Amino acid sequence: MSGPVGALLRGVARYTLLALVLAFFALPMLWLASAPFDRNPRVTASLPEFTLENFRRLWENPNAVNSLASSVVLAVGSAVVVVTLSALAAYALSRVRIPGRDGLLYLLLLLSSIVTGTAAMVPVFLLASELGLVDSYSGVILVLSGGLLPAAIFILKDFTDTVPRSYEESARVFGASPLRVLRDVVVPVVRPGLATVGVWTVAQVWGNFLIPFLLLRSPDKSPAAVVMYTFYTEGGQPDLALISTFSLLYSLPVVLMFLFVSRRYGFRFHGGIKA
Amino acid sequence: MPDIALSRIGKVYPGGVRALDALELHVAEGEFFALLGPSGCGKSTLLRTVAGLETPDAGSVSVGGRDVTALPPGERGLAMVFQDYALFPHMTVEENIAYPLKLRKVARRERSESAVRTAAELGLEELAARRPAQLSGGQQQRAALARAVAARPDVLLLDEPLSNLDARLRLEARTFLKKFQRELDVTTVFVTHDQAEALALADRIAVMEDGRIRQVGTPAEVFRRPTSTFVASFIGSTPMNLLPAELSEGAVLAAECRLPLPSGAQGQVEGGEGFVYGIRPEYLRWSASPLPDALAGTVSVVENLGSAQLVTMECGGRTVQVVVSEDHDPAPGEPGWAAPRSDRALLYRDGVLVGAEESRVPA
DSSP: OOHHHHHHHHHHHHHHHHHHHHHHHHHHHHHHHHGGGBSSOOSSOOOOOBOSHHHHHHHHOHHHHHHHHHHHHHHHHHHHHHHHHHHHHHHHHHHSOOTTHHHHHHHHHHHHHHHTSGGGHHHHHHHHHHTTOTTOHHHHHHHHHHHHHHHHHHHHHHHHHTSOHHHHHHHHHTTOOHHHHIIIIIHHHTHHHHHHHHHHHHHHHHTOOHHHHHHOOSGGGOOHHHHGGGOBOTTSSBOHHHHHHHHHHHHHHHHHHHHHHHHHHTTOOOOOSOO | OOOEEEEEEEEEETTTEEEEEEEEEEEOTTOEEEEEOSTTSSHHHHHHHHHTSSOOSEEEEEETTEEOTTSOGGGSOEEEEOTTOOOOTTSOHHHHHHHHHHHTTOOHHHHHHHHHHHHHHTTOGGGTTSOGGGSOHHHHHHHHHHHHHHTOOSEEEEESTTTTSOHHHHHHHHHHHHHHHHHHTOEEEEEESOHHHHHHHOSEEEEEETTEEEEEEOHHHHHHOOSBHHHHHHSSSSOOEEEEEEEETTEEEETTEEEEOOGGGTTTOOSEEEEEEEEOGGGEEEESSOOTTSEEEEEEEEEEOSSEEEEEEEETTEEEEEEEETTOOOOTTOEEEEEEOTTTOEEEETTEETTTTSOOOOO
């Protein structure tokens, strides 16, 4: 086919395909936006019979509000641990020449994807149990941080590699101690990298179900991702009203965080030793 | 304001590269001192050793009579400007300049006043609130200088201070730098691979090759009486003519011409072979008619240098370059004669100047 008719048909086909793909991704979002305000939400997206009743019911569920607070504690705690430790490790690995450094990094990266995964579920639980870390926030934070650290170090090492050594040498000649150099020069210059790692850690921990499910016993400590699993009606059916409402509240903080950090730091690197 | 003394400094890099070899050097108080040499000669390593950024394997560094070999860079009382200036990109010009004072725990208000004053001295007062990325190359250099001198260091170290500037700016910055150093009256050591820069800026120059110092002297000494053929060929924008020569009957035979014995070599040598006769193109007097005691040959290339011209001449199978004033008009293919100034001509044996230990050049 050719000519204007062919071009038109091709255009129609292309936009139809795009519309279908868009619908595939947009419908769940639409459901997430409408179902919490619907008196009788179903699995299909429909025009809601508007109500705020679902939010009131959720508010009365003691575990729901608590769980969001738990999620914040776990996410922020892990972010602090991961950002601090990965910054120190990445700086050291970027500046010190040791044989097999890159091999070590790749090995850690490889192992970390196994260690916190389902495969290591039992040993992780036994280890935490031996150390008395079961049913404590610090246990979950440590296990999650351990799993995220190698990737975080990997990302941050790339950022620190781009900081010219002359910045640090210059500060050293003026009399700055190594920690001072890190604080005054390296950290500010790699701040976009730190922000990236921090946001990424929060998002990872926020969405993690397995580790808190495994290590936390008391329901009042469970984070949002685990509590969502408990929303069933007396009849054993998933309580769609609660689940959708909770999902909305659950995703909002992460979305807001992304918007904030992206505006504040822009996820960009303002380097430039010469204009 | 102290002097700098280096004694028997040695540095070997992993892999056995000898960067510095039992090196001795003394830089006097208030002196503007150049470390000059081709890349890889160890000049930057030497500067970084003085700064304390490299640890020597042997020898000692002292600043103002105080042995600083084991001290960290920050406790040596010196400041350094890096080749890339190393201005901190996240700080404004003023914050950059005030940073050394912040490290010395000077009160915020005082260090801000001091930074503004130093910025004004260097003509940066309008730019104090800008970030380094918003400055031109010349402004960045002045900001880096301001930061270095804000803390009133005893010694200022500059690593290739002009190499990041474009050609026109470089000349301007050179004059500025020399004036600034004089006003500040601070002992200054800089590294360069550009011999013209070293000659123009420095009070004294150390010419380095392969981790050793080949010659130390004022620009005039290094230019007029290079003590080795290496220094002779490295210094000067047009390289020195170096011709294999032999001596007989008190005269030099080079490029099939008979030339008078250089005055510095008189009474120092017997006859023989294996000499090298050196004369700078600037110290040859051109003539289109035959001259006695001159190099005779045929003009092959004429390059215009503006107010003068560089003539390349073939004499006796050797190439000789002559700087000819604009009064003459040589053309390729014509015969020419070039008479050396015998008080500027030099004689080398085994790469070393004959009579080098003798008295210095009269100024």
